[in-house]
Amino acid sequence: MSLDKDQVQQIATLARLKLSDDEYAESVEKLSRIVDFVDQLSQADTSGVVPMAHPLNVAQRLRPDVVTESNERNRYQENAAAVTDGLYLVPKVIE
Amino acid sequence: MTDLHKRTLSELAGGLEAGDFSSVELTQALLDRIGAHDETLNAFVTVTGDEALAAAERADAARAAGEGGALNGLPIVHKDIFCTEGVKTTCGSKMLDNFVSPYDATIVERMAAAGAVVLGKANMDEFAMGSSNETSFYGPVKNPWDLARSPGGSSGGSAAAVAARLAPAATATDTGGSIRQPAALTGTLGIKPTYGRVSRYGMIAFASSLDQAGVITRSAEDAARLLGVMAGFDERDSTSIDEPVPDYVGALGTSLDGLKVGVVRQHFDEGLDGDTGARTREAIAVLESLGAKAVEVDMPNIDLSVPTYYVVAPAECSSNLSRFDGVRFGYRAPDPEDLLDLYCRSRGEGFGDEVKRRIMTGTYVLSAGYYDAYYLKAQQVRHLIADDFKNAFEDVDVIAGPTTPTPAFRLGAKVDDPITMYLNDIYTIGANLGGFPALSVPCGFVKGLPVGLHLVGHHFDEATLLRCAHAYEQTTTWHTACPEAFE
Amino acid sequence: MSAWEVVIGLEIHSQLATKSKIFSGASTAYGAEPNTQACLVDLGYPGVLPVLNEEVVHMATMFGLAVNASVAQRSVFARKNYFYPDLPKGYQISQFELPIVEHGELFITDADGNEKRIGITRAHLEEDAGKSIHEGLGKSSGIDLNRTGTPLLEIVSEPDIRSAKEAVAYMRKIHTIVRYLGISDGNMQEGSFRCDANISVRPEGQEEFGTRAEIKNLNSFRFVEKAINYEIERQIELIEDGGEVVQETRLYDSDKDETRSMRSKEEANDYRYFPDPDLLPVEISADYIEAVRAELPELPDAKQHRFVDEYGVKNDDAAILTISRPVADYFEAAAKATQANAQTVANWVVGDLSGALNKDGLDIGESKVSAGELAGLLTRVHDHTISGKIAKQVFEAMWAGEGSADDVIEAKGLKQITDSSAIEAVVDKVIAANPGQVAEYKAGKEKLIGFFVGQVMKETQGQANPGQVNQILKTKLSG
Incomplete structure (x- = not known):
């Protein structure tokens, strides 16, 4: 196994995913296989190769600085589970 | 008019134009078929019968007034990854089971403006992550050619609906083969345009640098019609490209004189099923008989496309899917203890196994200490693979090969083995990594199951791919074959 | 006991004064009802995409040129991934490896009155987060995403700063520059201009840096000075008592005048930066950069030197006059319109006029005595119509709205006796x-x-x- 349970737990926390014990066991096994599989990339000789982040070599288009949006709060908040006075609610955040 | 469902989109356009039937009649006929067959197939998440009939009425009225766009009155299906205002948009996930989009995707808007009638939203692998349609929260879609088999994925609902004649065409998306693989496995034509050719605005992102919208149809001509409406620059998508959209239908022809077809040596190795390989070679021979010249091309890095993809796509998806946190939309776990619990349970309960697996893979390859070895390395190999294509395209107009290594596999056969599942996309992924347009056209059967010929073209040269597929369709009948149960 | 050297680097966040947000067409206006200025892009709705506002590129270019930095012809946006309720997408779009501005500098006056160079490592564009409201909602916090997507320029200094006073001088200088350029309103109450301070101490003469602590979100010059001084003392005391400074994020509590650890922000931060696949590289041409250079206004340092050279104003006064562009403009307009000595004008602007403005809580743009009117008054001193002492009385009357200097002198019979x-x-x-x-x-x-x-x-x-x-x-x- 190239990954152990601690690593998977750490990844799941970073990704904010709660997993059951069964899911942990399965994830350790399957993620290890995926990692072993993608490890074959290390064979490729990539010295001096520029990483490619976009399939086309073009530049960003820019937008004029114009306000185009109006208040649609009520419509946009229809999908929210908990809203009060226009605020989205979450369990109290302690800073 | 009992055979309306058998007609292609182009034939239906002619019939509407000639006044042989109305859009309302056509729409009702297809809604009836969906009602009769979809319980078996599970190709739809949502059927929008009332909205479809209302749109059909408007289309008929427009036609009567001498108006109406390029798709006036023609029924289609949208993959449930495209946001549709006022209609549930689930992306095949429990996370979005309650999500009603407040806006339309650009392609939804463009097709509606052209007069298309939307029959419903097609089932799909959850967040487009899967090659069998088994990861959908709404259950697997069945392959119309064999109900025990998968139609492929992630656009399995779109492909099955078109193959079973429940709709003449469907929109779909392709991140690593999600249009072409299900098209091949259901005997339909699927095209993934050049990255940037079609707007991604309103298409729920899986892997932003790979995702591209396209269509699944029953002919190249139908695909050309639809692509003409969908394609083009969109100021809301900075990665869409401001290039003129050619007349795809006008570019169709029957001769392939002088066309150079590259055949990738690495695609005919031990991973390819013998019969599927034979069908592919036969199809290439047909292209040669139409005037094309086949040459062998070498793509030394193409074998690394699957591992490259399974670093790049999960990395992007892990970030793209962070917005699903139970706060502004989507599934929210009940009674969270605290903020962390809200996040972890909403996401843990709202996402299915494959999605969670890919989010974790992506999180891992981007995390401190692994970024260089995996993410950066994959971006470099991606460059090598794209260069393999560019080098090949210096000599050839299109690259031809098999779309999939085998015909449709049994439901459940690969679900426990992610790697075997991932290898299904071995021939299609390269086009996504390099942003090249590609299509799959039906090229015969293996033990009663359809397989597809895969064609990849130069950037922004969808026209040549469509011309090639169209010419092929003129001398073959594979694309007209209909699964018996859905005659 | 050994002497300690303090090492400080500042990360200043300056909101850019655009009309719309960095990646969406929503308004950036301050003070709207919660979530009424959060559009689909700001909310991170499924399927939406960012499109970059051209004005932020323009403003960042102006800033880069103003601090003698190199402006990158190719810069890249990256995603900084972390979960927080005020960050709707679960990532902040920022710049990481290829920022738009690098290798800049500016000059401050140090404690000995000497000019001191502070290096600017980089300045990059990013989106601001929303706000969490913790009061009055019971067991919940409320999230307002109006501020989400407001453009920020994050300006990172080299660790060249050696005291709290220098830190304030540096921050003031940046504040002056962004307002001169018109790229930020610099409003610290509204949070448009704030900074994080990285602070460490080391025994004098030691090469390597000590362990640093970062104080987040300082939103006034006074707090910057107090927080840094508190933190310096805390670290020195800690080390001298045999302890060790831990690398951590701290928060300044202005009520208690102390900094305290913010452990909640610490847990396993791994931001997983990678290039944002929704945004292509930003490319700007050399011609574009030169065109922006050509339209740059005169900057504070140049103006200060010119006031000394051209008007003969004392350097210290020239420095004060040029902190704000409207004040400098006021001075220059008055100096040009009067026969009086420019130093006299400077004394008045720095002295009586500033006093009157402060007393009434007015900006110079709202001054009750215009530059022309002040010039008229000082001309009357210059030509001996009134004495300097009477001038103060006339100024008060002018401030009270009793008319021009000549009106007041006439009405009150204040003309000097020269017979x-x-x-x-x-x-x-x-x-x-x-x-x-x-x-x-x-x-x-x-x-x-x-x-x-x-x-x-x-x-x-x-x-x-x-x-x-x-x-x-x-x-x-x-x-």
């Missing part, structure tokens, strides 16, 4: 009334001349020309 015979008559009267003092003066107590001048001025309600009074007194007393 020698009139002054002589008063002098004679004063000499006659004070025989004792006259005798003392003649006996050698010449300091008493001040007493006689005072008496004459009192008799003339301050309107006699002081020079003439002096001269006539001296002549008559020595007679």
